[in-house]
Structures are given as C-alpha cells and as structure tokens.
Amino acid sequence: MIDNQQFTITINERREFRSTPGVSLLTALKGQQVFIPSACGGRGACGLCKVRVVRGPHSPLSSKERFHLTEEEQRQGLRLSCQVPVDQAMAVAIPDGYFHAKEYRAEVADIRNLTHDIRELQLRLIDPPVLAFKAGQYIELQIPRYAQVQRLSFRAYSIASPPSSPDRIELEIRWIPHGLGTTYIFKHLKLHDQVMFHGPHGDFYLRESPRDIILIAGGSGMAPMKSILLDMRERHDPRTTRYFFGARNRRDLFLVDEMKRLELDLPDFKFIPALSQPLPDDSWHGETGLIMDVVDRHIDSNRPADTYLCGSPAMINACLAVLTRKGFSDDRIFFDKYS
C-alpha cells in the first residue's frame, strides 16, 4: 500500500511500519530499531542479514544473494535484507530474538587497564537507562567518525558485567594494532565521552540444565565468562563449574583475584588458568600448555557437561576437536558462531 510515497512493511504479521522507498530493507528495519545481524555495513559481503520475505518484492536475486543463500534458503524465500530495496509493500519474517535489541546512548563511566593490551570500559546507560540481556550476550558498539575514519562502523563486544546491573555494563577490549575500532577505543575515547551501541545480540548465553558446566576462554573471551559466572553467583547456581583460561604468560593473565574469589562464593567452582609459554620471571606453578591440552587432561568424558567456548577461531576449533574426541555432543557445546 502506498501512503504519501511510503510503503508498508509488516514484520512477523504483527507489527507494521511505513518506510520511504529507495532504502534497503536492512536500513528500513534498523530505522525501526529492528537490528538484523550485519558485519559488512550492508555491502552484501557478510551474508548475515538474511530475512524471509513472505510477501513483496519478486525482484531477482542479486549475484551476492546467490552467493550467500543456499538453494533451499532461496526456495524458502530468504533474501539478504541489505540487497532488497524497499520498492513496494512487503511482509517479512524474522526470529523473535531480533526484537529485543535496541539502540542505546551511554557515558564512559570508567576506564581501567587489565593487562598491557586489554582495557575494561564501564558504560553508564543514559537513554534508555537500562539494558536487559542474558549473561554471555554482546553489544555492537558504534565507532564514530574520528581522525581519518570518516565512516560510521560497528564492532561487537561481549558484556562482561552481570544482568543484575542493567544500568552499567562493562566491556573488556583487547587492543589490535592498526584496528579501526580499537584505535578509537584506546587512543581517542575518553572518560565521560558518550557512545552509541545496539544490543543485546547473540545466542551465546548460559543454558538451564542439570549438567556440569565447562567454560573455556582465552584473551578477551574472559568477558562473557565473567558475566556468566557473576550471574551464577547471584542466582546461587549450584552446578559444578570448571573454567579453563589460556594465556601465553603471566602478563596476559587478568582478573585472577576476582576468579579466585568466585571459587569461594560459588558452591562448586574452580578457575584453572594455564600458561602456554611462562617466562622464568613468572614463577608459575599452575597449569602449563596449550589450553586444549589442559582441557584434555582435566575433563572427564563420563560426566555430562555443557561447554561454553570463547576465544580465537583457532582455539575454538582445537577445543572442539578435543571435546568431540571425548564424546561430548555437539548440541551441548556453545560458542558465538559469528566470531
């Protein structure tokens, strides 16, 4: 239906809005605070922005859509929302989870260096004033225009604080040399600056189950694990929990005291940091070796467990290999697939 040169877009047959023609479906939905996953700024490169078009444009699929969509997905009416121009009324179907994300404005309330290259940011929410999320989820932080960067972009960061403090969230961010987002965060962002982000996103969060819990992380993968553990403490979660954290040497280890305190607060929790290349000065008496080998040595395949992984793709793949060999079933192993 055309109304003042606008087209009606229906979402999940229960929400309607009007959009000006010409913009992409992705942009039109974002304008309504419906955040479809996207990692390429709408350039048709990432393939994440899939939505099912139930009624509406029958425009042929672009070559980028044909690249990203399987034949089955094409048959089901999936499209890349960044490639679909709003040029007529349409109805789309999206997962309900996408409705939970909103856009937020926040103030940098604290900045703390955790290691030589990892920094904790505390954000105090301004508008809206609270964020409801599940421990383990992430936000997309807007990187504004700065220095020679003249294009807005977004970078994903896991929330490190628990859902019980919805007005302040913490992020743990590792500096990447020449990184677009982290150069802004480490070199330009100051205390009391305001930032924009949207979220929460992701299906990496703690599942309810009677099983033990195994957490495995490295580097900034600490962030979602900290959120999960603090949440468990507040909910008096009684499950047996083992947290393996891999670092190269002592200077890459952080929040050790906080984790040791959690060992006292949680009924059955052990933090197992492991250094793969400890230096002589580290005087390290804990576990040594690559994290997947340490996990291999410690976990008991006879005890059913839910395993949560967060770290580099190489670490995740190596741990998956160990877990699969030990007979852990795929559907009880969780990690952020977009990372």
Add this chain to the structure above:
Amino acid sequence: MKLSKKLVAITAAMQPGQIACDGFLGNDPRSLAAIMAADQAAVNRIGLSHRQIARRMIEFRDAGQKACGDWITIPPRWEVRVDSARGKLLCPFGDPGLYPKTSITVRDIQNGTEITFTDLHIHLIGRHGFYEGSGCAFRVEPARLAEVLDIN
C-alpha cells in the same frame, strides 16, 4: 568505462577508515592499476604466480594456527605465530566473503628475518594479485614473501 568505474569504487573502499583503519594504499602516488601491474611484474621476475605465493602463506597459517596464538617451530628453519581477534573483515574489491582478523608472523630462525601478513592478505594476493600500496603498514613485498617463506 565500466572497468574504470569499478576501479574507482575499489579505490574508494581502500581509503583509510572505509574497511581498514589505515586503508590499503598507504601514501603510494600510483593508481591502483599501476600498483598491481608493478607487483605482477615483480612476481613474474621471480618466476612465481600469486596463487603459488598465497598457497605457501596458507601452509604457514595452517601450521601456525595449531599453537593457538603461541610460537610454533616449523622445520627446518621457521617459527610462526598466529594472533587473532574475533570478528572478520571485508575485501575492498567488493566480492562477497569475510576474512578473519589474524596476524600471522613467520620468522626465519637461521637469519632472523621475519614477515607478518593476515588472512585478508592471503585472499588479496591469491585472488586479486594485490600486495597493497607503498607506505601502507600492511604492504608486503612479493620478493620478500618469496625469500622469507622460501617459495620457488
């Protein structure tokens, strides 16, 4: 006409802050086409192909990844370390796909030379024959890749 329009779009995507913080062209005064033609000639001179170079880079990346961020020795004479951030990066040439944010450092233990490249480089070289502009922190010289990675 169509080709030059495409080159303009690619050159725009290679500017600082578009896809990568520092961009892909550095302070190279040459056009993208001229940069690529010069590197094509350099690769011809050493008797290699872009694909051969990319394949060798993949071998080092795959061997290095096993150490999950640590140095690993690759006989007979190298050490490799693959560092990575979560997330993926686009190719400025506009083709679909995303490339992990890795930093792969290969060191020749015998003579101390080393070179660092990323997953995106492997794609840029293997698929497009692009080694980035001079003055760009990420520029990799074809001859140096061939020397440090012992490609022949």
